Amino acid sequence: MFNPGTEVPEHLVYVQWYTPFSDAPDSNNLMYKIRPLYDHSGGHICSIVPLANIRRSIHFFPKFGPIAPQEWASSNVLDLCQTFLVNNFTDRHAYWVII
Numbered sequence: 001m002f003n004p005g006t007e008v009p010e011h012l013v014y015v016q017w018y019t020p021f022s023d024a025p026d027s028n029n030l031m032y033k034i035r036p037l038y039d040h041s042g043g044h045i046c047s048i049v050p051l052a053n054i055r056r057s058i059h060f061f062p063k064f065g066p067i068a069p070q071e072w073a074s075s076n077v078l079d080l081c082q083t084f085l086v087n088n089f090t091d092r093h094a095y096w097v098i099i
Contacts (some may be wrong), residue, residue: 003097007066008032009050009052011050011051012045012048012050012051013048013049013050013051013054014046014048014065015047015048016036016044016045016046016078017036017037017045017046017047017048018035018037018084019034019035019036019037020034021033021034021098022034022093023090024084024094025088025099026085027061027067029085030095030099031085031086031087031089032085032086032088033063033084033085033086034039034060034083034084034085034086035083036082039080043055055066056093056094056097058087058090058094058098059086059087059090059094060084060085060086060087061084061085061087062077062081062083062084062085063081063083063084063085064081081088086098086099
């Protein structure tokens with residue numbers, strides 16, 4: 001899979017891509033909205049990247065109305081929900097980097 005002489009990463013990570021943060025945080029909770037990115041056929045835009053390229057994880061959760069849809073479960077919410085909020089209050093580093 002790799003050309004001769006190419007340094008092969010030891011660990012790889014599967015990443016699903018999301019939109020950049022909205023221009024301003026939501027006025028109700030001060031969190032930024034993101035949405036999944038899709039290709040022309042409706043599939044998630046994904047990549048395989050070296051683990052060394054990951055700087056930190058972020059916590060985000062589904063944005064829903066007054067009631068969360070019953071069909072959402074931890075196993076499918078990333079596929080069913082169209083908008084997420086990025087939780088910049090998980091720790092001090094996230095707060096200062098995201099805000």
